[in-house]
Amino acid sequence: MASRQGSKSKNLGSVTTKVAKSPSSSTTSSSKQYLETSIDGQSSPASSSARSKPQYFYSDNLHIDVERSKENVTVTVRFRPLSPREIRQGEDIAWYADGETIVRNEHNPTTAYAYDRVFGPTTTTRHVYDIAAQHIVSGAMEGVNGTIFAYGVTSSGKTHTMHGDQRSPGIIPLAVKDAFSIIQETPNREFLLRVSYLEIYNEVVNDLLNPAGQNLRIREDDQGTFVEGIKEEVVLSPAHALSLIAAGEEHRHVGSTNFNLLSSRSHTIFTLTIESSAFGESSEGEAVNLSQLNLIDLAGSESSKAETTGIRRKEGSYINKSLLTLGTVISKLTDGRTNHIPYRDSKLTRLLQSSLSGHGRVSLICTVTPASSSLEETHNTLKFAHRAKHVEIQAAQNKIIDEKSLIKKYQNEIRCLKEELDRLKTGIMTVPQLRDSEDNLVLLKQKLEDGQFKLQSRLEQEEEAKAALLGRIQRLTKLILVSTKASQSSRFPHRPGLRRRHSFGEEELAYLPYKRRDLILDDENIDLYASVESNSEANDDTVKGKKTRKHGLLNWLKLRKRDSGLGTSTNTSDKSRGMKSTSIPSTPQADQNNVPSESRLSLSLQTESSPSADLLSDAKEEKETREENIFDPETPLTSIKSSDQIDLLREQQKILSGEVALHSSALKRLSDEAARSPQEDQIHFDMKRLKDDINAKNQQIAYLEKKITEASSNNMTDLEIMQEIDELTAQLNEKSFELEVKAADNRIIQEQLDQRISECEDLQETVAALKQQLADTLELRNVPKDVRLAQATEVDDLKHKLAELTESKEQLELRNQKLAEESTYAKGLASAAAVELKALSEEVAKLMNENERLVSELAASKSSPSQRKSTVGVRNGRRDVVSKRTDIGPSAAELKRELAISKERELSYEAALLEKEHREAELQRKVEESRQRDAYLENELANMWVLVAKLKKSHGNDSDEYSTRDTQPFDDERLI
Ligand SMILES: Nc1ncnc2c1ncn2[C@@H]1O[C@H](COP(=O)(O)OP(=O)(O)OP(=O)(O)O)[C@@H](O)[C@H]1O
Numbered sequence: 001m002a003s004r005q006g007s008k009s010k011n012l013g014s015v016t017t018k019v020a021k022s023p024s025s026s027t028t029s030s031s032k033q034y035l036e037t038s039i040d041g042q043s044s045p046a047s048s049s050a051r052s053k054p055q056y057f058y059s060d061n062l063h064i065d066v067e068r069s070k071e072n073v074t075v076t077v078r079f080r081p082l083s084p085r086e087i088r089q090g091e092d093i094a095w096y097a098d099g100e101t102i103v104r105n106e107h108n109p110t111t112a113y114a115y116d117r118v119f120g121p122t123t124t125t126r127h128v129y130d131i132a133a134q135h136i137v138s139g140a141m142e143g144v145n146g147t148i149f150a151y152g153v154t155s156s157g158k159t160h161t162m163h164g165d166q167r168s169p170g171i172i173p174l175a176v177k178d179a180f181s182i183i184q185e186t187p188n189r190e191f192l193l194r195v196s197y198l199e200i201y202n203e204v205v206n207d208l209l210n211p212a213g214q215n216l217r218i219r220e221d222d223q224g225t226f227v228e229g230i231k232e233e234v235v236l237s238p239a240h241a242l243s244l245i246a247a248g249e250e251h252r253h254v255g256s257t258n259f260n261l262l263s264s265r266s267h268t269i270f271t272l273t274i275e276s277s278a279f280g281e282s283s284e285g286e287a288v289n290l291s292q293l294n295l296i297d298l299a300g301s302e303s304s305k306a307e308t309t310g311i312r313r314k315e316g317s318y319i320n321k322s323l324l325t326l327g328t329v330i331s332k333l334t335d336g337r338t339n340h341i342p343y344r345d346s347k348l349t350r351l352l353q354s355s356l357s358g359h360g361r362v363s364l365i366c367t368v369t370p371a372s373s374s375l376e377e378t379h380n381t382l383k384f385a386h387r388a389k390h391v392e393i394q395a396a397q398n399k400i401i402d403e404k405s406l407i408k409k410y411q412n413e414i415r416c417l418k419e420e421l422d423r424l425k426t427g428i429m430t431v432p433q434l435r436d437s438e439d440n441l442v443l444l445k446q447k448l449e450d451g452q453f454k455l456q457s458r459l460e461q462e463e464e465a466k467a468a469l470l471g472r473i474q475r476l477t478k479l480i481l482v483s484t485k486a487s488q489s490s491r492f493p494h495r496p497g498l499r500r501r502h503s504f505g506e507e508e509l510a511y512l513p514y515k516r517r518d519l520i521l522d523d524e525n526i527d528l529y530a531s532v533e534s535n536s537e538a539n540d541d542t543v544k545g546k547k548t549r550k551h552g553l554l555n556w557l558k559l560r561k562r563d564s565g566l567g568t569s570t571n572t573s574d575k576s577r578g579m580k581s582t583s584i585p586s587t588p589q590a591d592q593n594n595v596p597s598e599s600r601l602s603l604s605l606q607t608e609s610s611p612s613a614d615l616l617s618d619a620k621e622e623k624e625t626r627e628e629n630i631f632d633p634e635t636p637l638t639s640i641k642s643s644d645q646i647d648l649l650r651e652q653q654k655i656l657s658g659e660v661a662l663h664s665s666a667l668k669r670l671s672d673e674a675a676r677s678p679q680e681d682q683i684h685f686d687m688k689r690l691k692d693d694i695n696a697k698n699q700q701i702a703y704l705e706k707k708i709t710e711a712s713s714n715n716m717t718d719l720e721i722m723q724e725i726d727e728l729t730a731q732l733n734e735k736s737f738e739l740e741v742k743a744a745d746n747r748i749i750q751e752q753l754d755q756r757i758s759e760c761e762d763l764q765e766t767v768a769a770l771k772q773q774l775a776d777t778l779e780l781r782n783v784p785k786d787v788r789l790a791q792a793t794e795v796d797d798l799k800h801k802l803a804e805l806t807e808s809k810e811q812l813e814l815r816n817q818k819l820a821e822e823s824t825y826a827k828g829l830a831s832a833a834a835v836e837l838k839a840l841s842e843e844v845a846k847l848m849n850e851n852e853r854l855v856s857e858l859a860a861s862k863s864s865p866s867q868r869k870s871t872v873g874v875r876n877g878r879r880d881v882v883s884k885r886t887d888i889g890p891s892a893a894e895l896k897r898e899l900a901i902s903k904e905r906e907l908s909y910e911a912a913l914l915e916k917e918h919r920e921a922e923l924q925r926k927v928e929e930s931r932q933r934d935a936y937l938e939n940e941l942a943n944m945w946v947l948v949a950k951l952k953k954s955h956g957n958d959s960d961e962y963s964t965r966d967t968q969p970f971d972d973e974r975l976i
Contacts, residue, residue: 013262014348023454024247037177057934067942071392071393072389072391072392072393073362073364073389073391074116074132074135074136074362074365075363075364075366075386076128076366077117077118077119077365077366077381077385078365078367078368079097079118079119079120080121080160080367080369080370080405081121081122082121082369082371083369086369089373090272092106092372093106093370093371093372094106094107094370094371094372095368095378095379096370097118098112098118099118100118101114101115101116101119103115103116105379113382113385115385115386115389116131116132116955117132121130121370124869125161125164125168125170125174127169127770128161128171129174129175129178132171132365133148133171133365134178135176135361136363137179137182138178139184139361140179140274140291140714141179141182141186141274141276141291142291143274143276143289143290144290145247145292145354145355145360145361146292146293146294146295146360146362147355147360147363148162148175148293148294148295148362148363148365149296149359149666150162150171150296150367151298151299151326151364151367151381151759152298152301152368152381153377153380153459154263154299154300155263156300156368156378157695158264158297158298158367159370160293160367161367163249165299171297171365172270172297175293175295176238176242176245177238177270178237179238179272179274180237185281186276188278189277189278189279191274191278191407192234192410193234193235193272193273193275194232194233194273195209195233195235195240195241195244195245195270195271195272195273196209196227196230196231196232196233196270196273197248197253197269197271198216198227198230198265198268198271199211199251199267199269199314199347200269200347201265201266202266202314202315203320203322203346203347204347204847205217205227205347205351206266207227207229207231208247208268209244209247209248211228211251211661211662212658213230213231213658214231215520218347219264219734220350225350225351225353225354225474225863229383229654232273243273245342248270252264252268253265253315263299263300264297264298265299265301265312265315265319265321267296267298267299267348268297269295269296270295270297271292271294271295272292272293273290273291273601274289274290274291274292275288275289275873276288277408277411279924282366285322288407292360294355298323299323301319301323309819315532317752321346322347323348324346325342325345325346325349326349327384328342329341329343329345329349330356330387330388330391331387333356333391334390334391334457341357344358356976358392359393364462366381366385367380368381376918380737381732385462391516403516413541416541421649426800433491440547449703453834454785487755496845514594516782544841550647599813616738630869631768649704649707649708649711652704653701653704653971655696656676656700656701660695663697664694666693667687667690670683670687674687726753737855791951798826798944798947801944802941805937805940805941805944806941809937809938812933812937813930813934814928815925816930816931816934817872819926819927823924830917830920833916834913837906837913840906840909842901844906847898847902848897848899849896851892851896851899958975
């Protein structure tokens, strides 16, 4: 035990910030309320007095704080290995455990964070438990409240850490097992353990132990918050507690997401309430230790990468919102300046208010993946963890000196009952003394006979009462757990001092109906199982019973589900304030029809007769007693006020309703089974019994309703009415607040809705456009064959035309070329003619000059004789000249003729030149025309190509068959 007490959290955080704390908020959600419970649904004198006034475990007048020591939240980080998906995607490592306390960024090694402990991917959950949880559990067993929760993004390993599986049990089963081991190791104290299990799904609190407990209210008063109407079950063994978790898990919301096939869609809080007091007769008046251990599996935050829709998206937004609030609360707690901490912004923080505000030890296990794709998310988790490290707590042991703790109440009740039993025994022994009288012998005889008769009937009544008391004492005693190492002194000296042992082994665990993770079995369990085996040897019958029973407990659980209405689970409760219900455990022993004689392996019970016989009779008695009491609450053992009576009746009514609900679900399961195996008579028999039981319970409910109405109309005093009004006002306020919260939620949802609507409209437009495109395509596809043939013919024509045009273009080009050649030739001719013409012109000019000279000489010779002589001479001379000339060249006539010829030639040349120029111009015009035509044809050709390409494209979208068969005309090569 001493070894379990160590390990206080170290303060690694460099900043220590004072936690804003209100003195009034010192209670945990459900522990603060005193639970008025009697195991058979009937109140006792001890409990009735307590019922009128709510009790708070942590109010100043009720507890003594034994040394408050400042601590910080224990913060650890657990890496999970890369998942197969991450490995497939070739993810890198982005964060890693650098030693035992540091997390470092792979890419940027200067980014690193320190925590109390960092666990690498290969660390076992058992090791995590030892470091991060064990001290919280042992503290809780000593009266210090404790909270352990796993935080991290989706699929980072929270549920693996908190629940685990058969190969690697999680913190919750390990803690439960440890709690019972601690009881075993603490012989000087006796314990009473009870559990509750709830989930927060979409900001609605549901009771996982009671299917009827949906949408429970969180109430708050000066002392803190609590869940109204949550069911608590007293637990007797680890297997019993785990079976309740397993049953609760059946109701938890789990769904598949992109990142996790079995993603938790709700936050769950499993609460173990522990009461302990010194063991033995001398414990009277001593303080009781009371504490709560909250084991929380949060739903994972989801990044925007999660492509969720519909219900998953809604769940995700609720999860993210509540985790965001948790982050804000932690920030504000560590900021030190803020007075207002927004606990009320989410149900999660409201329920965790007490833990977070420093009234108990807290261990935060942050789960992370090393994968690079989650680099940012992991960084956020690490930052959250770093902030949380600075939250300061002041853990203290809660000691209750009030006599009204549940364990004290049971102890007192046992004592009172024992006294009453003694009185009864004495009464039975004392036979009335009748004095002999001679005077009135007849009368005396008559009196004697009457007396004998009365005595007889009184004896019978008292025997019955005694039996009932014994049964009650036994049942109460069974709820209080002590170590087998405790002294063997019994509460009943005449009985062998059998005590209960608490451990769980393979057989107890193998059966656990756990939809997604089989709970618990590790090496230690096997050890424990071995120890159970060895202990059991003391009792041959037990051993035989266990060995011959192949799946005894499995059968029990299955049958318990079936026959849940027939078990001993008797819910009784207190309605002092919050109507929280507590039931005694539905133990295997209770089922007399289906259970082997010793169904709890590890428990040896503090009973007189054999455990099985006791339990069987208990079951019977309890049922009978309860039924009696329901119809006659005013038993000799009760004396309660009218309001208490109404409360009691209401509670009984509630319990009955819960049982009816349970029976109905069991009946449904049986119907399913019956449908599968109709020949099973046992199932039909069980179904019939369940139906009868449901009917009987419904009648009882109706009867209770009547009684409540009568009682309320008859007995309500003004004070009670005022109290009722106060209560209703408080409820009204609560409802108003919830309404406000809902209204705020609605506003957010409305905004989201508006956004969705606009997104939807955009999508609709896109869809319309796509539809149009589709229709166009379909239209093309749906073109009838004749139209397609017509199109093909048209294309053929076009192709033909194109060929013609191409041909005529070629001809024109040829002609054009010829004309160009001709034009070049003509130009050559023209230039040659021009040269010749120029040469001729020069000759003509020369000849004309000569002619003029000759004419002037002729005229001069005609004018004088001398001159004549001379002229003759001249003439002679001339004749000489002429003769000379004749000798040297043609005569004038010849020259004239030559001149005329050259003129003619000149003229013909000019005419030829003109004609050539004319022809040239003509050719130029033709060239121009042919060029234009050419351009026109080219243009036409381009248009044709465009047309062909268009046709080809539209036909190209059709099926391959169509394109090969029907689009042949568009084949490029063929076209070209
Ligand atoms: N430390 C670990 N070692 C081996 N496997 C692990 C470890 N942690 C988680 N896993 C595996 O990773 C998967 C996801 O883990 P788990 O369901 O616990 O994530 P989670 O954080 O609870 O997710 P969610 O928030 O979606 O519920 C599971 O298949 C689980 O077995």
